[in-house]
Amino acid sequence: MTALLAVLSLILIAIIVVQLGKVSELARKIRGEEEMQLMVNRRNGALSLLFLIVFLAATIASGLYYKNWFLGFGPHASASQHGGALDNMFAVTLFFTGIVFVLTHIALFYFAWRYQGRRGGKAEFLSHNNRLEVVWTLIPAVVMTFLVIKGLDAWNEVMADVSPEEEYIEIEATGMQFAWLLRYPGPDGKLGARDYKKISASNPLGQDWTDTKNHDDIHPTEIVLPVGKKVRVRITSRDVLHNFYLPHFRVKMDAVPGMPTYFVFTPSKTTEEYRQELKNYDEYNVPIDPDDPESLLKWEAFDYELACAELCGKGHFSMKRLVKIVPEAEYQDWLSKQQSYYESTIKGTDDDPFKSETDAISEAAPEEVEDLQEEAAE
Amino acid sequence: MANVATPVTTTPKYDEDLLIEEYGYDDHFHEHHEGDKYQANFITTYIFSQDHKIIAKQFLITGMFWAIVGALMSLVFRLQLGFPEESLAWLKPVLGKWIVVNDAGVGTLAPEFYYALVTMHGTILVFFVLTAGLSGTFSNLLIPLQIGARDMASPFLNMLSYWFFFLASVVMFFSLFLNTGPFAGGWTAYPPLSALPQASSGSGAGMTLWVVSLVFFVVSVLLGGINYITTVLNLRTKGMSMWRMPLTIWSFFITAIIGLLSFPVLVSAFFLVVFDRELNTSFFLNEIFINNQALDYAGGSPVLYQHLFWFFGHPEVYIIILPAMGMVSEVLSVHSRKPIFGYKAMVFSILAIAFLSFIVWAHHMFMSGVNPFISNFFVVFTLIIAVPSAVKVFNWIATLYGGNIRFNAASLFGIGFVSMFISGGLTGIFLGNSAIDIQLHDTYFVVAHFHIVMGVAAFFGMFAGIYNWFPKMYGRFMNDTLGKIHFWGTLVGAYAVFWPMHYLGMAGVPRRYYSFDNFETFSHFAGLNQFITIAAIVTFGFQILFVINFFYSIWYGKKMTTRNPWGASTLEWTTPIKTGHGNWPGKVPTVQRWAYDYGKDGKEYIPQIVPAQEGETNVH
Ligand code: HEM
Ligand SMILES: [Cu+2]
Ligand SMILES: [Cu+2]
Numbered sequence: 001m002t003a004l005l006a007v008l009s010l011i012l013i014a015i016i017v018v019q020l021g022k023v024s025e026l027a028r029k030i031r032g033e034e035e036m037q038l039m040v041n042r043r044n045g046a047l048s049l050l051f052l053i054v055f056l057a058a059t060i061a062s063g064l065y066y067k068n069w070f071l072g073f074g075p076h077a078s079a080s081q082h083g084g085a086l087d088n089m090f091a092v093t094l095f096f097t098g099i100v101f102v103l104t105h106i107a108l109f110y111f112a113w114r115y116q117g118r119r120g121g122k123a124e125f126l127s128h129n130n131r132l133e134v135v136w137t138l139i140p141a142v143v144m145t146f147l148v149i150k151g152l153d154a155w156n157e158v159m160a161d162v163s164p165e166e167e168y169i170e171i172e173a174t175g176m177q178f179a180w181l182l183r184y185p186g187p188d189g190k191l192g193a194r195d196y197k198k199i200s201a202s203n204p205l206g207q208d209w210t211d212t213k214n215h216d217d218i219h220p221t222e223i224v225l226p227v228g229k230k231v232r233v234r235i236t237s238r239d240v241l242h243n244f245y246l247p248h249f250r251v252k253m254d255a256v257p258g259m260p261t262y263f264v265f266t267p268s269k270t271t272e273e274y275r276q277e278l279k280n281y282d283e284y285n286v287p288i289d290p291d292d293p294e295s296l297l298k299w300e301a302f303d304y305e306l307a308c309a310e311l312c313g314k315g316h317f318s319m320k321r322l323v324k325i326v327p328e329a330e331y332q333d334w335l336s337k338q339q340s341y342y343e344s345t346i347k348g349t350d351d352d353p354f355k356s357e358t359d360a361i362s363e364a365a366p367e368e369v370e371d372l373q374e375e376a377a378e
Numbered sequence: 379m380a381n382v383a384t385p386v387t388t389t390p391k392y393d394e395d396l397l398i399e400e401y402g403y404d405d406h407f408h409e410h411h412e413g414d415k416y417q418a419n420f421i422t423t424y425i426f427s428q429d430h431k432i433i434a435k436q437f438l439i440t441g442m443f444w445a446i447v448g449a450l451m452s453l454v455f456r457l458q459l460g461f462p463e464e465s466l467a468w469l470k471p472v473l474g475k476w477i478v479v480n481d482a483g484v485g486t487l488a489p490e491f492y493y494a495l496v497t498m499h500g501t502i503l504v505f506f507v508l509t510a511g512l513s514g515t516f517s518n519l520l521i522p523l524q525i526g527a528r529d530m531a532s533p534f535l536n537m538l539s540y541w542f543f544f545l546a547s548v549v550m551f552f553s554l555f556l557n558t559g560p561f562a563g564g565w566t567a568y569p570p571l572s573a574l575p576q577a578s579s580g581s582g583a584g585m586t587l588w589v590v591s592l593v594f595f596v597v598s599v600l601l602g603g604i605n606y607i608t609t610v611l612n613l614r615t616k617g618m619s620m621w622r623m624p625l626t627i628w629s630f631f632i633t634a635i636i637g638l639l640s641f642p643v644l645v646s647a648f649f650l651v652v653f654d655r656e657l658n659t660s661f662f663l664n665e666i667f668i669n670n671q672a673l674d675y676a677g678g679s680p681v682l683y684q685h686l687f688w689f690f691g692h693p694e695v696y697i698i699i700l701p702a703m704g705m706v707s708e709v710l711s712v713h714s715r716k717p718i719f720g721y722k723a724m725v726f727s728i729l730a731i732a733f734l735s736f737i738v739w740a741h742h743m744f745m746s747g748v749n750p751f752i753s754n755f756f757v758v759f760t761l762i763i764a765v766p767s768a769v770k771v772f773n774w775i776a777t778l779y780g781g782n783i784r785f786n787a788a789s790l791f792g793i794g795f796v797s798m799f800i801s802g803g804l805t806g807i808f809l810g811n812s813a814i815d816i817q818l819h820d821t822y823f824v825v826a827h828f829h830i831v832m833g834v835a836a837f838f839g840m841f842a843g844i845y846n847w848f849p850k851m852y853g854r855f856m857n858d859t860l861g862k863i864h865f866w867g868t869l870v871g872a873y874a875v876f877w878p879m880h881y882l883g884m885a886g887v888p889r890r891y892y893s894f895d896n897f898e899t900f901s902h903f904a905g906l907n908q909f910i911t912i913a914a915i916v917t918f919g920f921q922i923l924f925v926i927n928f929f930y931s932i933w934y935g936k937k938m939t940t941r942n943p944w945g946a947s948t949l950e951w952t953t954p955i956k957t958g959h960g961n962w963p964g965k966v967p968t969v970q971r972w973a974y975d976y977g978k979d980g981k982e983y984i985p986q987i988v989p990a991q992e993g994e995t996n997v998h
């Protein structure tokens with residue numbers, strides 16, 4: 001029934017369209033080809049001008065309406081130290097392209113209107129002007145040079161890897177279908193070795209438990225980081241491509257199976273500070289659940305998020321982890337409460353290469369533990 | 379000379395028959411033409427035709443079929459994005475198990491089929507519609523007609539070119555009905571997702587058919603391309619020097635060269651993926667654990683595939699846009715009754731763009747894990763492309779300046795093209811700067827960029843071409859009132875669809891997301907997404923208008939009464955209204971001047987076959 005209706009209405013539309021076409025052709029006949037063309041020119045010339053005005057007004061108005069979403073404007077200022085450079089590049093590019101956009105559109109549609117075919121009108125024979133060509137080659141060239149230099153300056157700074165003598169925190173994010181697995185190095189500050197062939201249900205990252213650097217590694221369910229400390233994220237994948245994407249921090253890097261990548265950034269605002277900034281904006285002063293006025297306001301409920309930005313299969317849109325940026329003391333507190341994955345899940349099980357020695361170790365004096373572990377590793 | 383009408387402002391201005399009798403030359407074609415052995419019956423005339431004009435129509439109609447299929451797919455996934463709560467159960471009769479209906483009777487699009495639809499949409503539009511449907515149609519139609527050739531250098535290869543495209547179409551169409559669904563890994567088909575059947579239901583048989591289809595497709599493009607290049611180089615009529623060719627021919631010619639250099643690289647990437655899939659080689663795969671199993675692949679690199687793909691992929695976007703640029707140049711010039719401004723600058727900028735298009739590919743890979751240092755070079759070359767692109771824009775605008783513009787669907791779409799190319803090109807400048815791309819990569823900003831600059835702009839070029847050359851194809855006109863309604867509706871509609879996506883992208887909303895509800899960051903735009911979906915549906919409605927107009931006009935459109943309705947100077951309008959195989963029944967025209975003598979010396983236009991007049995200066 002609905003299908004029939006749909007088909008019928010389609011046929012109806014087709015008939016109307018065809019009739020409309022016929023009427024216009026009749027009009028053409030009655031008024032004469034030439035008169036008709038002049039009328040068409042007048043109309044469409046006017047429409048060009050109208051479109052120009054409406055279009056520019058709409059782009060500018062919508063831009064203002066959504067200005068809070070522009071990079072570096074409004075509440076979405078970057079929450080990392082390098083992000084400002086990028087947001088600034090965005091603003092500079094917006095400035096130049098905005099001018100070009102407006103001017104070329106004015107020229108395009110104004111000329112269309114101004115030079116519409118008129119009765120007895122004649123086109124000028126203007127075939128070229130080499131000086132003009134040079135001018136309008138050089139102007140974009142100069143602007144581009146400026147943008148390239150400024151852009152690359154920012155790029156090389158942002159993408160620089162850490163140097164060995166620097167102090168930084170290294171964490172690891174591993175993409176899999178469809179979740180992010182996180183790993184912190186634990187007190188030794190070092191991530192242990194991995195081998196994808198060792199991956200199993202109880203060993204999601206394929207950590208090599210004979211490598212004692214693995215024993216203190218933590219598998220948290222959220223990223224927690226201290227504000228103002230440099231972080232190097234080691235990014236890997238277990239299966240297909242993923243992309244480690246922290247929108248608020250202007251961080252994005254593919255996770256490639258078999259080829260660890262990295263991104264270095266320094267969080268500059270704690271979650272709480274960011275919430276306080278959001279508080280100043282109306283759109284964040286509404287309840288998160290529109291049906292429940294008692295629920296938290298959006299700024300109160302805000303959290304940084306980690307997402308995936310490289311198509312990885314049917315669950316690509318759901319690879320979320322929360323990111324919390326906290327003051328140093330709170331971070332240390334959080335860290336000290338985390339138990340290493342080895343301790344919580346592996347130790348003493350069949351997966352533990354030190355199983356036989358576990359008892360020995362636990363009974364041994366603390367200074368002997370390291371020796372025993374080293375022995376076991378060999 | 380006496381036969382040639384002197385300047386008047388109304389058509390007909392010249393009698394092309396007499397012109398050709400006087401200035402054309404005899405290539406003895408008509409002796410063979412009697413009893414044309416190539417067009418003996420219905421099958422050789424309309425199906426396995428070797429006439430470039432028929433082949434052009436075959437490309438066009440097949441392209442239109444795919445455009446409708448591809449657009450309908452986009453409407454389905456837009457419904458999912460714009461109205462995630464609404465039931466799609468009513469689509470079940472068409473989409474079957476792609477729609478999952480829960481106990482409450484609410485139907486939703488299954489995520490894997492959302493991705494299948496997005497992938498098919500991209501593949502179909504990029505390859506079948508905007509490559510085959512655009513350059514296949516108009517290179518075929520216009521190259522022989524505008525350079526004064528009887529047909530392509532090899533009509534037989536030309537026929538094969540279409541039939542390989544047809545074969546590709548059949549295989550791709552078949553893949554839509556697979557039990558496991560068509561390929562769902564994105565039109566770029568990055569491994570390991572595309573290489574491992576375990577990774578996604580579409581990566582099994584769906585991917586196999588996808589690759590097979592596209593390999594046939596590449597054969598089609600290469601056969602076509604060799605032919606276009608050979609034809610342009612060898613079959614130009616007397617007097618048609620390279621510098622007298624219309625910009626359409628320049629753009630088809632350069633497009634074919636780019637295609638010949640880039641498509642083979644795509645095929646090699648595909649072959650290596652197939653080796654990885656079927657022969658357990660490790661070109662692109664390394665250390666993978668999937669479905670509770672560690673695979674044996676070692677030492678390959680998924681990034682290598684991306685290099686190969688984009689070495690093809692970036693030139694491909696110019697393969698799509700250059701023919702549109704050429705046709706728009708022609709249409710704007712003809713209908714503003716002025717020479718194209720800066721003809722040589724236009725040619726040089728095409729050449730510059732073509733060259734640069736081969737050394738910018740890694741701008742798609744800034745965030746792929748390639749060494750950030752390498753990106754420096756790609757940023758430089760990428761932003762340099764903006765310069766020849768800007769030159770082209772300025773020249774189009776200058777072509778309108780001082781004109782006597784005849785508004786019709788063709789010229790309007792030409793103007794619309796320039797607007798789209800500006801809007802989309804400018805956002806390329808953001809993306810080309812790797813620092814900004816950190817944030818914008820793989821967000822809706824990219825979607826906005828390439829749909830405006832490539833998708834919509836190329837469609838506008840195609841529409842301009844169709845409205846302008848429809849009379850040459852079918853001897854009738856399309857209804858221009860409907861054409862103008864089609865234009866204004868599409869211009870406004872397309873901007874309404876794609877402009878807001880910039881805002882989504884700036885806010886960080888990633889592309890290829892089935893749902894935005896999981897993330898607070900991306901969930902602020904339900905209203906905007908609804909708006910986009912509605913705009914897309916309305917814009918699609920205007921395309922229906924076009925389709926009706928097109929098919930109605932083939933049979934019932936206003937008949938052409940003069941052979942050169944636009945008063946154009948190029949050669950295709952010197953052929954008879956009903957153009958037979960061989961194009962010119964008698965002599966082939968000889969070319970005496972460039973293609974853009976509009977408004978010169980007080981004459982509204984001077985056809986290319988008219989020799990320099992006494993005292994005429996500046997004959998190109
Ligand atoms: C001013 C000139 C242009 C520049 C600087 C430019 C730059 C870029 C960059 C850097 C990207 C990658 C964005 C990302 O994935 O993060 C991109 C994507 C794209 N561009 Fe452009 N572009 C320009 C013009 C064009 C033109 C003329 C076309 C086509 C006719 C085009 C088609 C595309 C397509 C299809 C994509 C997306 C491919 C995908 O990821 O699916 N661009 N552009
Ligand atoms: Cu993903
Ligand atoms: Cu590109």
